[in-house]
Amino acid sequence: MVDTTDVVVVGGGVIGLSLAWELARSGRTVRVLDQAQPGREASWAGAGMLPPGNRRRARCAADCLRGLSHELWPDWSALLQEESGISNEFHRCGALELGSQSDDDLELTARDLVERGIQVDRLTAAEARDKVTGLSDRVAQALWLPDFCQVRNPRHLKALLAACLRRGVRVEAGEPVVDFHHAGGRMLSVRTPLHSWEAGQFVLAGGSWTGILSDRLGHDARIEPMRGQIVLLQLPEQPFRCIIEVGKRYLVPRRDGRVLIGATEERVGFVKENTAEGVSGLLAFAESIVPSLKSARFETSWSGLRPWRPNGLPLLSWIPGFRNAAIAGGHFREGLHLSPATAQLISQLLAGTAADIPEECRFETSR
Numbered sequence: 369m370v371d372t373t374d375v376v377v378v379g380g381g382v383i384g385l386s387l388a389w390e391l392a393r394s395g396r397t398v399r400v401l402d403q404a405q406p407g408r409e410a411s412w413a414g415a416g417m418l419p420p421g422n423r424r425r426a427r428c429a430a431d432c433l434r435g436l437s438h439e440l441w442p443d444w445s446a447l448l449q450e451e452s453g454i455s456n457e458f459h460r461c462g463a464l465e466l467g468s469q470s471d472d473d474l475e476l477t478a479r480d481l482v483e484r485g486i487q488v489d490r491l492t493a494a495e496a497r498d499k500v501t502g503l504s505d506r507v508a509q510a511l512w513l514p515d516f517c518q519v520r521n522p523r524h525l526k527a528l529l530a531a532c533l534r535r536g537v538r539v540e541a542g543e544p545v546v547d548f549h550h551a552g553g554r555m556l557s558v559r560t561p562l563h564s565w566e567a568g569q570f571v572l573a574g575g576s577w578t579g580i581l582s583d584r585l586g587h588d589a590r591i592e593p594m595r596g597q598i599v600l601l602q603l604p605e606q607p608f609r610c611i612i613e614v615g616k617r618y619l620v621p622r623r624d625g626r627v628l629i630g631a632t633e634e635r636v637g638f639v640k641e642n643t644a645e646g647v648s649g650l651l652a653f654a655e656s657i658v659p660s661l662k663s664a665r666f667e668t669s670w671s672g673l674r675p676w677r678p679n680g681l682p683l684l685s686w687i688p689g690f691r692n693a694a695i696a697g698g699h700f701r702e703g704l705h706l707s708p709a710t711a712q713l714i715s716q717l718l719a720g721t722a723a724d725i726p727e728e729c730r731f732e733t734s735r
């Protein structure tokens with residue numbers, strides 16, 4: 369099939385769908401191609417934590433992106449609910465940061481947050497226990513981040529899909545892009561086993577698979593899968609309201625009494641599965657922080673593949689040698705959080721208007 373569209377987005381995760389919605393709202397005709405069902409990979413598997421950011425006090429590229437997304441999320445969510453009729457349960461829940469090593473370590477974290485303009489309060493053990501009933505006696509002090517938010521990501525994905533369809537975005541499931549047709553510095557079409565999809569512009573947003581797509585164009589995007597396992601518990605009612613973070617692991621309470629325990633970080637290629645070690649480690653972690661969770665009902669577990677890049681930053685860039693094809697990928701642990709900022713910046717890039725994309729997020733050799 370030959371088809372013309374303003375923009376073809378390859379990949380219907382949170383990055384691809386957010387971008388498609390943003391482009392459709394600005395009047396562009398958009399087609400999203402997904403090799404499977406849109407919104408069922410890392411974006412579905414994630415925990416939905418949205419840490420605070422402050423662009424005015426940004427010290428690095430990551431701070432700039434976080435700050436922009438932090439500004440965009442409230443209105444982005446409200447508009448999404450208005451257009452889709454689906455609530456993504458975005459809310460400011462706050463987070464208790466317990467630090468993974470020592471109290472000195474926690475103090476360094478606090479100073480770092482203050483320097484980056486993030487509101488943080490130092491709590492005594494008693495104050496921390498006021499936030500989380502049943503918090504382990506071993507917690508001697510904690511940090512409180514009141515501006516930490518969360519989103520129920522599977523619902524967010526449903527809302528994005530509904531809003532895209534309502535805006536006329538054509539979403540094609542079961543269309544794996546396997547090849548490209550290009551000439552003279554222009555991408556002409558992307559090819560799936562049965563179809564050839566033409567467009568004026570293209571964006572590769574294939575999550576952990578973006579590196580494979582970019583390899584086919586002769587460019588190493590340096591994006592690899594990094595597996596994360598999650599365990600889900602179910603309690604009769606919400607046991608505590610805030611997120612609890614301890615280094616790279618966390619507890620995320622949903623309003624309906626579910627608690628997510630996350631997450632492992634494993635470099636095992638494209639293998640999505642739970643392991644005994646992963647699940648038992650997460651359960652032991654949860655029990656060490658809130659001992660009463662050991663009697664919660666075990667509901668399920670899952671894993672997802674985070675798109676990891678060695679420099680810890682997403683690639684938001686024209687593909688070298690192309691005037692009409694870009695990449696938006698490699699968001700690692702922050703793709704949900706950074707999705708509104710990514711959609712805005714890539715939309716600006718495609719429109720040729722000033723896009724405030726940090727230099728470190730571009731292909732080293734790109735224009």
Ligand SMILES: Cc1cc2nc3c(=O)[nH]c(=O)nc-3n(C[C@H](O)[C@H](O)[C@H](O)COP(=O)(O)OP(=O)(O)OC[C@H]3O[C@@H](n4cnc5c(N)ncnc54)[C@H](O)[C@@H]3O)c2cc1C
Nearest residue numbers: 379381383403411414415417545575596672702703704705
């Ligand atoms: C356990 C875990 C916890 C996480 N927690 C958080 C969190 O709390 N906060 C946060 O901000 N982030 C979190 N993340 C990270 C976040 O989920 C990811 O960064 C984000 O989902 C990446 O979005 P994406 O759209 O790039 O990728 P994906 O969601 O993986 O979507 C990529 C899509 O592209 C499609 N695709 C791939 N190749 C092709 C092809 N050749 N042709 C067509 N389609 C293709 C796939 O089918 C898929 O639908 C977490 C991730 C995991 C795994």
